[in-house]
Amino acid sequence: NAGVTQTPKFRILKIGQSMTLQCTQDMNHNYMYWYRQDPGMGLKLIYYSVGAGITDKGEVPNGYNVSRSTTEDFPLRLELAAPSQTSVYFCASSKQGASYNEQFFGPGTRLTVL
């Protein structure tokens, strides 16, 4: 199993541009999450999904959108990129019903908005 994969690994955007961060998991997990990590800080939840077709906002959703059309994929869309969205983005997944719902993280996407 590849686990959780994210693309791209690095990206530089200009202010106002848009992009989609891709996330795929092959563990058949129904729960998926997007976090952002600002320099020197812990992770903050942007959006999450408890299954295909179901998404909800986390702590810092402004400026982002998500969709979940399949169990495997959970893309994160940035519209009108701003410098405040410069961060490292982590996708994670977990299995409902697992003993402690450990979250498995992808390797992260480092995004810079200039």
Place this chain on the structure above:
Amino acid sequence: AQKITQTQPGMFVQEKEAVTLDCTYDTSDPSYGLFWYKQPSSGEMIFLIYQGSYDQQNATEGRYSLNFQKARKSANLVISASQLGDSAMYFCAMRETGAGSYQLTFGKGTKLSVIP
């Protein structure tokens, strides 16, 4: 109030010595879980150990143990026999079952440096 507080921005420990990383939490949910993750300089998040709020015994995983003091709302990570490869950021996180989403709330982390 912060849900997860890690008061040590940075820690140093001599190789082969034990070190304790502090974590306090705040929740009114009677059912919750506490996690520790390691983030090396390469950036990935590595799960280390888990403690459930109803677990009677402290969790252990190899050289990692969790000193869980429920009444004090603390969940300190103890690393025994430190190794150079333990140098990394360490994050404490909490999952509140009442949230329904199993989302994690993270602390700001502690940077551990192991000295040869």
